[in-house]
Amino acid sequence: MGQKSVFEAYLLAVTPLGFLGGTHFYLNRPHVGLLYLCTAGVFGIGVIVDLFRIPGLVRDANTRRLHKNDPTVDLPQEKSVIDAYLMWFPLGLLGLHHIYLKNSNWALLYLVTGGLFCVGWIVDAIWMVSMVRTLNRRLSDPHEKHKQMEKKAEKARKKKEEKEGKVEMDPPDIITQKDTKSIVGAETMRSTPRQDGIDDRQIVADGNKTTKREKEMRATVALGLSPLGILGAHHWYLRRSTWGFLYMATVGLGGIGWIIDWFRLVLLQRRCNAIARGEKDKKEKTVDDAYVLWFPWGLFGVHQFYLGRRTWGFIYLLTVGIFGVGWLSDAVRIPQLVKESNQRRIESKKDVDIDTNITPPRDDYDTSLTLNLGDENEAGGGLDTKRSRTSQQEKASGRPTTEQTVAAAGDNH
Numbered sequence: 001m002g003q004k005s006v007f008e009a010y011l012l013a014v015t016p017l018g019f020l021g022g023t024h025f026y027l028n029r030p031h032v033g034l035l036y037l038c039t040a041g042v043f044g045i046g047v048i049v050d051l052f053r054i055p056g057l058v059r060d061a062n063t064r065r066l067h068k069n070d071p072t073v074d075l076p077q078e079k080s081v082i083d084a085y086l087m088w089f090p091l092g093l094l095g096l097h098h099i100y101l102k103n104s105n106w107a108l109l110y111l112v113t114g115g116l117f118c119v120g121w122i123v124d125a126i127w128m129v130s131m132v133r134t135l136n137r138r139l140s141d142p143h144e145k146h147k148q149m150e151k152k153a154e155k156a157r158k159k160k161e162e163k164e165g166k167v168e169m170d171p172p173d174i175i176t177q178k179d180t181k182s183i184v185g186a187e188t189m190r191s192t193p194r195q196d197g198i199d200d201r202q203i204v205a206d207g208n209k210t211t212k213r214e215k216e217m218r219a220t221v222a223l224g225l226s227p228l229g230i231l232g233a234h235h236w237y238l239r240r241s242t243w244g245f246l247y248m249a250t251v252g253l254g255g256i257g258w259i260i261d262w263f264r265l266v267l268l269q270r271r272c273n274a275i276a277r278g279e280k281d282k283k284e285k286t287v288d289d290a291y292v293l294w295f296p297w298g299l300f301g302v303h304q305f306y307l308g309r310r311t312w313g314f315i316y317l318l319t320v321g322i323f324g325v326g327w328l329s330d331a332v333r334i335p336q337l338v339k340e341s342n343q344r345r346i347e348s349k350k351d352v353d354i355d356t357n358i359t360p361p362r363d364d365y366d367t368s369l370t371l372n373l374g375d376e377n378e379a380g381g382g383l384d385t386k387r388s389r390t391s392q393q394e395k396a397s398g399r400p401t402t403e404q405t406v407a408a409a410g411d412n413h
Contacts, residue, residue, distance in 0.1 A: 004061045009054045018047045027061040046086045081132045120222035127218035212276040220269040230258045238272040257292050285341045290334050307341040
């Protein structure tokens with residue numbers, strides 16, 4: 001179809017066809033149109049919102065049409081905040097907005113748990129703008145575009161191989177025009193220099209780096225505040241598997257650790273991302289973790305075991321925190337205990353590095369001399385063996401041995 005018209009879009013919106021998604025089907029937005037068709041224009045709310053944004057929707061539709069003919073035309077943002085909110089209310093309880101934002105795992109989780117028991121659904125309303133911006137930034141990233149092009153080329157290659165395997169009479173080089181465009185696009189990306197100065201080889205190299213993806217604040221808060229947090233869901237998400245197991249075994253440290261975590265979710269998320277970037281050591285002990293284990297489980301030495309003080313841990317376990325006195329005193333000295341624990345870890349690591357880097361001294365001259373002498377002895381031993389065998393054979397045949405012949409020649413001389 002040709003240029004889209006604002007008048008025609010409004011004509012569809014103000015009629016009952018607007019409740020059936022007619023406006024969005026007209027603007028080549030079939031997914032939103034299907035949503036309107038199934039929900040009567042998202043229960044009428046979407047139709048009212050469309051009255052204020054139709055000019056922008058028409059402009060975006062025409063821009064996409066121009067981009068197909070002229071790739072130099074910049075595409076509009078792929079995902080819309082308004083569309084995300086329309087899918088969030090109320091069907092976001094079933095994860096519809098996460099499907100729109102290409103978070104299939106989160107969509108399945110919301111479908112099973114009712115939007116993390118409504119907690120995650122409410123948190124998403126606060127972070128929706130950030131979620132959409134992050135996705136659009138990722139989709140416009142050159143690395144992501146290159147990956148998508150590679151996937152299309154790989155899909156075209158597999159499709160070609162299937163055709164060659166199933167239909168033996170088909171020529172081996174016949175593929176569809178769409179597949180040809182995908183393959184040519186990928187090959188062009190590899191061989192043709194870019195106009196924007198970005199090196200595609202660098203894109204490939206950077207794209208192949210196995211760096212850990214940073215964790216989102218929204219997801220951390222949603223999992224931590226939801227009832228799943230009492231089973232350590234936020235710790236699993238933040239790659240703290242030991243704490244995840246601990247929360248599962250103790251039901252969030254008796255619920256106390258889970259409640260304390262509400263006030264340190266931001267700290268935990270930032271620490272996880274710092275570890276992913278290599279700015280912090282994963283084995284480093286922290287004061288907040290030690291205090292979470294200290295109250296009230298420190299009576300049984302849990303915080304002592306965490307700090308690597310096993311002897312004191314067993315003493316606390318057998319004496320209930322030295323009859324409570326040691327446990328109370330630890331409330332004051334935990335920062336110092338954490339500092340000492342980290343210091344011991346650093347020193348032991350240095351000792352290991354020093355032992356690893358020490359290499360025994362080498363004396364190339366003595367080594368080569370020993371080897372040469374060994375070779376000569378071995379060669380000499382082999383020569384003596386041959387001589388004794390020859391002498392024994394000569395004696396057995398009755399002929400004079402070589403030594404006897406040489407001695408006789410010397411006497412004659």
